[in-house]
Amino acid sequence: MSDKHTDAHRWWRDAVIYQVYVRSFLDSTGDGIGDLAGVRAGLPYLRKLGVDGIWLSPFYPSPQHDHGYDVADYCDVDPVFGDLAEFDRLTAAAHRLGIKVLLDIVPNHSSLQHPWFQEALASPAGSAARARFHFADGRGPDGAEPPNNWHSMFGGPAWSRVTEPDGTPGQWYLHMFTPEQPDWNWRNPAVGTEFERVLRFWLDRDVDGFRIDVAAGLFKHPALPDSPDPEADARTRDSVNPLAWNQPEVHDVWRRWRAVCEEYTARDGRERLLVGEVSVPSAREQAKYVRPDELHQAFFFDLLSAAWDADSFRKVISEAMQDIAGTGSTVTWVLNNHDQVRTVTRYGEPTPEGSGLGPARARAAALLMLALPGAAYIYQGEELGLPEVIDLPDDVLTDPIFRRTGKRARIRDGCRVPLPWSGQASPFGFTSGVEGTKPWLPQPDWFAEHATDRALADTRSFWHLYRDSLHLRALLPQLGEGTLRWLETEPDVLAFVRGDGLVCAVNFGTTPTTAPVSGVPLLASAPCPDGVLPGSTAAWWVAHDTGL
Ligand code: NOJ
Numbered sequence: 001m002s003d004k005h006t007d008a009h010r011w012w013r014d015a016v017i018y019q020v021y022v023r024s025f026l027d028s029t030g031d032g033i034g035d036l037a038g039v040r041a042g043l044p045y046l047r048k049l050g051v052d053g054i055w056l057s058p059f060y061p062s063p064q065h066d067h068g069y070d071v072a073d074y075c076d077v078d079p080v081f082g083d084l085a086e087f088d089r090l091t092a093a094a095h096r097l098g099i100k101v102l103l104d105i106v107p108n109h110s111s112l113q114h115p116w117f118q119e120a121l122a123s124p125a126g127s128a129a130r131a132r133f134h135f136a137d138g139r140g141p142d143g144a145e146p147p148n149n150w151h152s153m154f155g156g157p158a159w160s161r162v163t164e165p166d167g168t169p170g171q172w173y174l175h176m177f178t179p180e181q182p183d184w185n186w187r188n189p190a191v192g193t194e195f196e197r198v199l200r201f202w203l204d205r206d207v208d209g210f211r212i213d214v215a216a217g218l219f220k221h222p223a224l225p226d227s228p229d230p231e232a233d234a235r236t237r238d239s240v241n242p243l244a245w246n247q248p249e250v251h252d253v254w255r256r257w258r259a260v261c262e263e264y265t266a267r268d269g270r271e272r273l274l275v276g277e278v279s280v281p282s283a284r285e286q287a288k289y290v291r292p293d294e295l296h297q298a299f300f301f302d303l304l305s306a307a308w309d310a311d312s313f314r315k316v317i318s319e320a321m322q323d324i325a326g327t328g329s330t331v332t333w334v335l336n337n338h339d340q341v342r343t344v345t346r347y348g349e350p351t352p353e354g355s356g357l358g359p360a361r362a363r364a365a366a367l368l369m370l371a372l373p374g375a376a377y378i379y380q381g382e383e384l385g386l387p388e389v390i391d392l393p394d395d396v397l398t399d400p401i402f403r404r405t406g407k408r409a410r411i412r413d414g415c416r417v418p419l420p421w422s423g424q425a426s427p428f429g430f431t432s433g434v435e436g437t438k439p440w441l442p443q444p445d446w447f448a449e450h451a452t453d454r455a456l457a458d459t460r461s462f463w464h465l466y467r468d469s470l471h472l473r474a475l476l477p478q479l480g481e482g483t484l485r486w487l488e489t490e491p492d493v494l495a496f497v498r499g500d501g502l503v504c505a506v507n508f509g510t511t512p513t514t515a516p517v518s519g520v521p522l523l524a525s526a527p528c529p530d531g532v533l534p535g536s537t538a539a540w541w542v543a544h545d546t547g548l
Contacts, residue, residue, distance in 0.1 A: 012209070012273040012296055012375060013330045014480030015052040016470055017102065019379045021338045022059050022081055023067065023440060024418040030433030033440050034418065036082035040090045043097055045452065049383060049463070050470030053100030055211045055275075057338060059087075063113050065180035066400050067416075068104075069213060070111035074198040084205075091206050100208035102273060107195050107253075108217035109181040117182050121162055125171050132191055133182050134174035135162075136224065147172050149230040150244060153237065154178055155405040158244075174224075176217065176233070176244060178400045186218040192253060196260060203264050209273030214239070215254075215289065215298065216278045219247035237401075237410060239279040246280050254294035275299065275332060283323035290329035297332040297375060304334055308347050308361055310494045310508040314486070317372065321484065324374075330481055331374035335365055336382045342415050345388035357510070357536055359385055363465055363525035364506050364538035368494070370469045371504035371540060373482045378466070381419055384450045385462030388414040389441075396442055413441055420447040429453075468523055472540070478502035487516055487548070493533065501543040510535035517541040517548070 026038030036059060046054065058068030059081040068078070077083050082090075091101050110117060116132055123129035125137070136147035138161065146159035153176055160179040164170035174183045184191045199210070221243040232240045239245040254274070261272040278289045278298035289298045302316040320331045335343050343365055348358020362385060369376050392413055394402075399411040418439040421429030426443040428451050448454070455463035473479045478499030487495040492509030495516045505516050515521075515533040524539035533539060 010271055011052065011100065012271060012275075014373075014375055014473075015100070015273075016050075016370070016376045016378065016473065017053045017055050017100075017275075018046055018049070018051040018383075019055045019057070019337060019377055021057045021380055021416055023057075024416050024430075025380055026419070026421065027427075027431035027433065027439070030431055030437055031080070032427075032431050032433060032438050033080055034430070035080065036077065036086045036090050040086075040093050043090075043093055043099060046099060047097045049467050050474060051099065051378065053102060053208060054094065055102040055377070056104060058104045058106060058213075061113075062111055063180065065111070065178055067398070069106050070109070070113075070178070070181045071106050072111040072113040073115075074105070074195075075201045088205060095206070100273075101206075102209045102211050102275070103202055103207050104213060105195075105198070105202075105210045106213040107184065107186075108214035109175060109177060109183045112180050112182065114182075120173075122165055124165070128190075130171070131188050132185055134185050134220065134224070135171045136174075138172050142169070143171075144169070147174075148224050149226045150174075150176075150224075150241060151231045151234045152176055152178065152404075153233045153239070154401045155234045174220070176214075178404065180400075183220070184218070186249070186253065187222065192256065195253075196256065199257060199260050203260070203272060207272075208270070209261070209275065209296075212274060212276045212295070214279075215276030215295065216246045216250065216280050217244075218253060219249040220244050221247065234405075240281070246285065251288065251291075251294060254289065258293055258295070271296075273297065283319045287323045287327050287329075290324070290327045292328035295329075297329050299334050299377065300331050301334065303369065304336070304340060308365075308508060310489075310492050310506070313368070313506075313508070314494055317484075318486075321373065331372065332377065333369045333372055333374060334377040334379075335362075335369055336379035336415070337377070338379065338416055339412050340415060341410075342379075342386060342388045343382070344385055345390065345414075358387065359462075360526060360536035363462060364536055366462075366466060367469060367523065367525045367538035367540065368504060368506050370466075370473060371479060371496075371498060371502070371538075373480070373484055373498070379415070381415075381450075383463050383466040384419070384452060384455050386417075386419075386447075386450050389417045389444055390414055391444075392417075392441065398441070417441045417443055417447075420451040422451050422453040424448050465523075465525060469540075472523060476502060476542075489516065490514075497543075497548050501548050503541045503543050503548055504538065505533055505541075506538040507533045507535050515539065515541075517543045 023034045025034040026042050027034050028037035060071045061073040061078045062068045119129040139145040150158040152158040159172040274295045276295045276298040300320050306312040306316045343362035344358045347361035348356040402411045418430040427439050431437050455461040484496040489495045495505035512534045518531045521539035521541050526537040
């Protein structure tokens with residue numbers, strides 16, 4: 001039996017966490033930008049959906065060059081999103097409803113406006129203030145060439161040159177993302193000490209844990225040598241430069257952070273969660289990050305990037321289960337987040353409304369993910385079957401990737417459009433502003449079909465599928481933590497058994513196949529006649545007496 005019913009303090013092992021992209025969730029102040037009070041107003045909706053917790057995207061003071069992933073003050077709330085008192089109200093309200101609260105912490109880089117970076121700019125080369133970041137002299141005559149050839153993840157050189165306090169062209173600083181996001185130098189102990197203070201600041205405000213941004217980052221190769229393939233990160237939009245990511249020293253940081261969390265757990269028995277955004281080359285490498293004294297969990301992105309076919313899904317699921325075994329963690333599944341094209345669009349033809357096979361496959365994938373052993377993360381709007389908005393005009397795009405590369409490929413605004421809550425026209429109840437207030441990104445007219453009021457009223461909606469599966473997860477001991485056993489199936493089908501006879505099957509093909517279990521499914525992503533599993537459909541059955 002899953003220990004979710006007996007071992008409440010290990011809640012995270014099979015928790016379903018809802019990612020709130022704060023600026024696009026719900027706007028309570030009428031400025032067209034979502035905020036913390038809006039999140040608080042949405043809590044009953046999330047409680048009804050049945051999630052165990054929320055992860056709040058960064059809401060700290062920030063000039064918003066990368067929507068809050070450029071943090072100017074790690075211990076406050078940007079006035080656009082509220083203030084600390086509102087944060088406390090939100091956390092208390094969430095806890096009253098039994099919803100955990102995770103924050104997004106960004107330790108790899110800060111913001112140009114962080115006071116320590118400002119101090120570094122005002123201080124001379126070689127100063128203690130500069131040693132908290134990666135400042136270095138340039139190469140070539142007059143130091144006019146960057147210190148090495150690395151490129152940033154979002155395109156362009158990973159170094160920018162500063163003007164020294166005396167007005168002369170000076171040193172360079174490293175930024176693996178935008179120039180507005182200078183990387184911290186974690187080889188300087190002051191940085192680690194400061195982040196420990198930040199962790200405690202929020203733990204003292206009763207948060208239940210942290211999603212850690214770029215958790216395979218932090219340390220760079222100590223000599224910062226040239227890379228044989230400097231544009232690899234930008235080309236793949238992944239952390240593949242072996243000199244810039246996944247350095248062995250980072251594990252010491254996670255051990256320290258885990259010890260801080262354990263200290264809080266020792267006081268009240270409640271486990272605090274560290275879940276890492278760990279982009280590393282293999283599941284085996286990822287497993288190192290979730291050893292028993294490091295992070296509790298790391299997102300398993302291979303499911304998200306798997307092509308829609310049975311073999312790919314089976315391979316990534318098997319690898320994850322194998323590599324996680326023995327680490328003390330559980331696999332942390334994810335299909336959508338604020339950086340990726342939404343499943344409805346990814347799995348289908350790229351039509352503006354995301355029609356075709358996309359929605360059916362996205363529903364099937366959701367049912368599959370929620371039947372897998374471990375924890376799962378849902379990105380806001382996923383429960384509404386929101387497609388990606390692929391035709392935003394250039395002049396509204398805000399993703400720094402577009403600004404830095406001039407290319408629309410894989411930009412992230414399309415999955416960040418403010419949620420539709422009600423009504424027939426934008427702003428669809430998203431903002432409390434006076435008539436004419438525009439959401440920060442324009443919502444297409446077809447968002448009406450996905451508004452939460454319609455979704456709640458229609459039992460065939462994505463919302464009901466997510467709600468029903470989350471409620472069954474909470475009830476059925478077979479679901480959540482544990483193992484799975486694959487069943488023999490036809491080539492396009494994946495089927496597995498959880499615990500005592502809970503069968504999940506997915507037909508990745510487009511033609512109906514024989515269901516692995518007869519009888520009416522407990523839950524299905526599309527109508528399933530007895531004994532049949534239609535194409536692009538997943539279903540759950542309880543098969544107690546069949547020997548499965
Ligand atoms: C990963 C975050 O998910 C993404 O949104 C952000 O741009 C980068 N890290 C840099 O912080």
